[in-house]
Amino acid sequence: MSGILFLAWRHAAAHRARTSILIACVALALWVPWTxxxxxxxxxxxxxxxxxxxxxxxxxxGNRYDLTLAALYxxxxxxxxxxxxxxxxxxxxxxATLVPLHMRFTARGSPIVATSVEYVEFRGLEAAEGRHALRxxxxxxxxxxxxxxxxxxxxxxxxxxxxxxxISRPPALKMxxxxxxxxxxxxxxxxxxxxxxxxWVLEGxxxxxxxxxxxxxxxxxSRAEESVAVSGALMEYAEVTEENEDTFHYHGDTALLPLSAxxxxxxxxxxxxxxxxxxxxxxxxxxxxPTRVIDDLLGVVFRIKAFFDLVGAFLLGTTxxxxxxxxxxxxxxxxxxLRTLDRIGAPRRVGAGLIGLEAVLVLLxxxxxxxxxTAATLRWLPDLVSTF
Amino acid sequence: MSSExxxxxxxxxxxxxxxxDVSFAYAPSAGTRPFRLDVKELRLQPGEAAxxxxxxxxxxxxLVHLCAGILAPERGEITVGGVRLDTLTDAERRRERARxxxxxxxxxxxxxxxxxxxxxxxxxxxxxxxxxxxxxxxARASELAGTVGIADLLGRPPAQLSxxxxxxxxxxxxxxxxxxxxxxxxxxxxxxPDAASVAVDLLLDEARARGAALxxxxxxxxxxxxxxxxxxxxxxxxxxxxxx
Numbered sequence: 001m002s003g004i005l006f007l008a009w010r011h012a013a014a015h016r017a018r019t020s021i022l023i024a025c026v027a028l029a030l031w032v033p034w035t036x037x038x039x040x041x042x043x044x045x046x047x048x049x050x051x052x053x054x055x056x057x058x059x060x061x062g063n064r065y066d067l068t069l070a071a072l073y074x075x076x077x078x079x080x081x082x083x084x085x086x087x088x089x090x091x092x093x094x095x096a097t098l099v100p101l102h103m104r105f106t107a108r109g110s111p112i113v114a115t116s117v118e119y120v121e122f123r124g125l126e127a128a129e130g131r132h133a134l135r136x137x138x139x140x141x142x143x144x145x146x147x148x149x150x151x152x153x154x155x156x157x158x159x160x161x162x163x164x165x166x167i168s169r170p171p172a173l174k175m176x177x178x179x180x181x182x183x184x185x186x187x188x189x190x191x192x193x194x195x196x197x198x199x200w201v202l203e204g205x206x207x208x209x210x211x212x213x214x215x216x217x218x219x220x221x222s223r224a225e226e227s228v229a230v231s232g233a234l235m236e237y238a239e240v241t242e243e244n245e246d247t248f249h250y251h252g253d254t255a256l257l258p259l260s261a262x263x264x265x266x267x268x269x270x271x272x273x274x275x276x277x278x279x280x281x282x283x284x285x286x287x288x289x290p291t292r293v294i295d296d297l298l299g300v301v302f303r304i305k306a307f308f309d310l311v312g313a314f315l316l317g318t319t320x321x322x323x324x325x326x327x328x329x330x331x332x333x334x335x336x337x338l339r340t341l342d343r344i345g346a347p348r349r350v351g352a353g354l355i356g357l358e359a360v361l362v363l364l365x366x367x368x369x370x371x372x373x374t375a376a377t378l379r380w381l382p383d384l385v386s387t388f
Numbered sequence: 389m390s391s392e393x394x395x396x397x398x399x400x401x402x403x404x405x406x407x408x409d410v411s412f413a414y415a416p417s418a419g420t421r422p423f424r425l426d427v428k429e430l431r432l433q434p435g436e437a438a439x440x441x442x443x444x445x446x447x448x449x450x451l452v453h454l455c456a457g458i459l460a461p462e463r464g465e466i467t468v469g470g471v472r473l474d475t476l477t478d479a480e481r482r483r484e485r486a487r488x489x490x491x492x493x494x495x496x497x498x499x500x501x502x503x504x505x506x507x508x509x510x511x512x513x514x515x516x517x518x519x520x521x522x523x524x525x526x527a528r529a530s531e532l533a534g535t536v537g538i539a540d541l542l543g544r545p546p547a548q549l550s551x552x553x554x555x556x557x558x559x560x561x562x563x564x565x566x567x568x569x570x571x572x573x574x575x576x577x578x579x580x581p582d583a584a585s586v587a588v589d590l591l592l593d594e595a596r597a598r599g600a601a602l603x604x605x606x607x608x609x610x611x612x613x614x615x616x617x618x619x620x621x622x623x624x625x626x627x628x629x630x631x632x
Contacts, residue, residue, distance in 0.1 A: 002516065003513030004513075006513055007510075010501055011501050013501075014545075336495075336497070337499055340493070340499070341510070341514055343485075343491060344511050344514055345483065345484075345486025345514060345515060346482065346486070346514035346515075347482060347514070348482065
């Protein structure tokens, strides 16, 4: 066998172009379904792990998929907002710790996730540099954001403007980077975290400007005992600093400040069940169990994957047939060589052995290449999974 | 002499080749005339060289194939290197052929994807030689290459060799296993007269030096006086077919 293997190897090596093309074809035909399968597996694992680590999501009534994907993966969506007082009300019920989430804005393309320190503890986020974003106008960066943008504690990050044509509002808020989190391999790596109060500044609900008694009189429209009406030309602060932090204030009822969703961390399974049923029975909000939503979603996704598996199998089958044709034609071209080996005293099935071993060599090299390419693809495309 | 399966017709310990009462016929097929080759007796002693002559279609190549064990006789005894080929299975005959028989073909039949050295070692490769056997084979191949004048060409593929050089590689390939019998089927048919003369001399010298019996089919009557014997294949059915 070793002699025949040697001859098969030498034949394959001597016909480099043909062998390379065959290897490339087979590798490609293997890489496509392998990569698709591995990515689907990673998706499946990552989606289920994130969902399994989140007991309950509460938000405004509407599409439960949007609510779940926004709360778990920070996917942009047009969620109806939930007033902050709902969080306080549920918190008072004592069945769960409620974590606020506000996710309407972005900073240089990355989602700004406004939340509280309970989120950081719940997800187990640890600062690799600096600290959590505790003060107004501060942000803590997910590892991938910090790496991609090249930011570190002390740097500044501008929010992306959303109201380009509203010149009465600052185009962006300049936020200070307080810390950078360790990589987690989850969507948290791709997010910019801040306190919910910072999100309300981004909303324009809270703002800071010069104290009323220091405002240029030309900008004062009227003064009453408890309020001052000023012109829209009054410039609001576009950055929160130690000097101006105290000037930031809310207008209107703070109980109505908007949230995108809430994570509920119940004290027990029973508390979770009771909280969920109470919320859904009231009808003003909806509470969803992420694992169930993701299971439903993956059911659809994997029906589509089954179709791609079929396409992959067809591709592989077609390639196998074409490779067979190449080897069949090759065996005809090698008739004289095989006759010589036969006459010299090679075993009866030397032809089948030579061509079969060459095919196995091609398959092994192609499989190794496809495996390497699949691993490289999974390595170079982590964002597909972690950011969904 | 023994007629036991696998035993030799030659005296014990003798190599060479011996055919006795051999009869062979190709299976009849449409469009071809029936052919039969009968050999009453043909004995080749170790180191003896015999030329086989005869008109086209008279059975020269068939005789070579019978001696090599490529064809199995209907009846009769064929002994090569002390082993009865006619009693062996096809797989056993193949093993014996790779071990005991060296073959030189008219078209040389070198493998184009191997170097000259690798071509010389093919008989060892196909019989599944061990690492030690291959090492010894390489040493013999180098020695043979020096003898036949291709020592500095061993790394070249056949496409980079002249006809004469290819023939020398083929000769070295036939001898590398130190066979008991060297069979040559018109090995000079593709060579010019000078190269043919050199090739035959090389074959005869090397086969004799190694104690191998040599049977060569040839149409070149100018070469016949170099052989110990000349055999007319059309006369083999009689008493040996030897020409005067």
